Amino acid sequence: MANEVTVNALPMRAAFGTRLDPRRHPWWTALATVVLIVGTWIATGTTPVALELLWQWTPALLRGLLTNIEISMLAMALGTLVGLVVGALSLSPLRLPRVLTRWYVQFFRNAPVLVLIYFTTYVFPFELHLVKWTVPFPDWIKVVLGLALPTSAVVAEIFRGAIQSIPSAQWEAAQSLAFRRTEIFRLIVLPQCLRRMLPPWMNLYASITMSTALASLVGAHDVVDTAQIASNTVARTDFTVLVYFTLLGVFFAYCYPIARATRALERRHARH
Amino acid sequence: MPVTDTPASPLVALRDVQLSFGDNAVLRGIDLDVQRGQAVSIIGPSGSGKSTILRCITGLLRPQHGEIRVGDTRVDTLRTEAELIALRKRVGFVFQQYNLFPHLTVLQNLVIAPTRVAGRDRATAEREARALLDKVRLSHKEAAYPGELSGGQQQRVAIARALAMRPELMLFDEVTSALDPETVGEVLTVIRDLVRDGLTCVLVTHEMRFAEEISDAVYFTEAGVIVEHGPAARIFGAPSSERTRAFLHRALGEGPRTAPARPASFPEALPFERMRFAL
Numbered sequence: 001m002a003n004e005v006t007v008n009a010l011p012m013r014a015a016f017g018t019r020l021d022p023r024r025h026p027w028w029t030a031l032a033t034v035v036l037i038v039g040t041w042i043a044t045g046t047t048p049v050a051l052e053l054l055w056q057w058t059p060a061l062l063r064g065l066l067t068n069i070e071i072s073m074l075a076m077a078l079g080t081l082v083g084l085v086v087g088a089l090s091l092s093p094l095r096l097p098r099v100l101t102r103w104y105v106q107f108f109r110n111a112p113v114l115v116l117i118y119f120t121t122y123v124f125p126f127e128l129h130l131v132k133w134t135v136p137f138p139d140w141i142k143v144v145l146g147l148a149l150p151t152s153a154v155v156a157e158i159f160r161g162a163i164q165s166i167p168s169a170q171w172e173a174a175q176s177l178a179f180r181r182t183e184i185f186r187l188i189v190l191p192q193c194l195r196r197m198l199p200p201w202m203n204l205y206a207s208i209t210m211s212t213a214l215a216s217l218v219g220a221h222d223v224v225d226t227a228q229i230a231s232n233t234v235a236r237t238d239f240t241v242l243v244y245f246t247l248l249g250v251f252f253a254y255c256y257p258i259a260r261a262t263r264a265l266e267r268r269h270a271r272h
Numbered sequence: 273m274p275v276t277d278t279p280a281s282p283l284v285a286l287r288d289v290q291l292s293f294g295d296n297a298v299l300r301g302i303d304l305d306v307q308r309g310q311a312v313s314i315i316g317p318s319g320s321g322k323s324t325i326l327r328c329i330t331g332l333l334r335p336q337h338g339e340i341r342v343g344d345t346r347v348d349t350l351r352t353e354a355e356l357i358a359l360r361k362r363v364g365f366v367f368q369q370y371n372l373f374p375h376l377t378v379l380q381n382l383v384i385a386p387t388r389v390a391g392r393d394r395a396t397a398e399r400e401a402r403a404l405l406d407k408v409r410l411s412h413k414e415a416a417y418p419g420e421l422s423g424g425q426q427q428r429v430a431i432a433r434a435l436a437m438r439p440e441l442m443l444f445d446e447v448t449s450a451l452d453p454e455t456v457g458e459v460l461t462v463i464r465d466l467v468r469d470g471l472t473c474v475l476v477t478h479e480m481r482f483a484e485e486i487s488d489a490v491y492f493t494e495a496g497v498i499v500e501h502g503p504a505a506r507i508f509g510a511p512s513s514e515r516t517r518a519f520l521h522r523a524l525g526e527g528p529r530t531a532p533a534r535p536a537s538f539p540e541a542l543p544f545e546r547m548r549f550a551l
């Protein structure tokens with residue numbers, strides 16, 4: 001309603017009417033503007049050369065981006081699986097698993113991601129020899145492993161924190177209602193934990209996705225690697241600048257919605 | 273009105289119960305009897321072990337010495353989870369801090385234990401849950417989450433949640449201590465109804481007037497021992513121990529806060545009170 005009042009107060013209304021006011025439809029306005037500009041360029045044959053080149057390279061860049069997304073999703077899946085196991089062990093009543101998992105978490109949380117990627121690249125062989133076959137061990141899988149290590153450490157901490165944030169009174173209340181310990185964990189504690197874990201887990205995913213840009217340094221053919229190849233091949237300064245701006249835009253377009261969704265979830269959970 | 277030392281067999285009986293946390297002796301030989309259908313209040317200063325007694329009765333804490341019976345169950349000897357669960361199905365517990373499950377709606381809070389623990393079918397459990405919500409005057413809140421309710425409303429849901437297991441004994445642990453003064457009345461009204469319906473209740477409370485009004489027997493504890501016990505009228509009217517007298521004098525002398533529920537009179541009284549303060 002507040003919007004309506006502001007809009008009505010503007011002289012804009014006389015020209016466009018409330019329904020067509022560009023302020024109310026930013027996405028449609030942006031799209032219309034782009035179509036208009038591109039249309040003019042095509043019609044008059046004045047498209048800037050750098051943009052035309054970018055258009056040619058777009059399919060290659062998107063293929064590269066797909067690699068980044070695959071790496072981030074696999075690293076996240078693997079890291080989450082391992083992290084949940086590590087996190088569960090860190091809550092063990094036994095001392096040994098607690099100590100071991102604490103070292104695991106501290107070690108990989110405090111290691112630079114790039115170093116971990118180099119580490120997994122050179123620790124694992126470039127080819128696997130199985131009996132008489134030789135199977136290549138592709139670089140991008142090593143990047144997945146390199147990113148899964150810090151992911152698992154952070155997921156373990158998120159999980160441990162979520163479990164410990166459930167007040168012991170919840171256990172007591174459920175016990176007094178005659179629940180078994182396994183039922184309390186499954187029906188009362190875990191559902192509350194998952195809700196608390198989701199926002200930090202999504203944040204972690206966004207940050208892992210950004211870290212996939214490091215994959216290009218060990219030879220994976222990701223979007224950054226493709227951009228470098230494009231830049232070297234075309235060898236025009238304006239194109240190079242444009243390609244890296246595009247790169248920034250692509251990562252932003254992928255990660256920002258995740259951040260927004262995380263914030264929306266946090267707000268919803270804050271209410272109940 | 274039955275007196276504490278009638279024969280029969282009491283529903284709850286504690287004999288020389290002793291419990292300590294490390295070097296800190298919390299209970300130092302507690303004897304307590306609750307007859308079926310009685311309401312028994314435990315009063316006494318903070319830290320005198322009142323809540324610990326309730327936790328021992330439902331097996332959340334295990335005393336180092338002494339004997340606890342609920343019906344024919346020896347609570348102090350229960351070891352396995354299955355034995356404790358069998359006991360807790362018969363005993364309802366209401367906490368000072370409500371402890372509702374925040375991820376479930378009010379109705380789900382009432383239905384989860386009867387369906388998952390007592391094995392009742394969902395339709396029956398929901399029908400009973402709605403009847404209980406009606407009883408605690410919260411029918412209109414069944415779809416709300418605990419975080420959306422006031423303290424008094426949450427506590428009434430917590431009482432209904434415990435009742436949903438059809439317990440034969442209810443334990444109330446300072447259930448109004450965390451509430452705003454204006455919502456205390458609505459919770460006490462619910463408990464008063466339960467006592468009138470003949471449900472066996474043990475209350476730890478700081479609401480002295482309420483304890484006097486509804487209790488068949490009152491126990492006064494101090495420093496982990498029962499100083500004296502007896503019918504409510506005698507404990508409040510003519511306590512035999514000097515310590516009981518001193519405690520009651522302090523508890524009742526500090527103003528009219530402990531008056532039982534008279535919600536209707538509040539809205540009228542309040543503006544005048546404010547004006548008097550303003551003048």
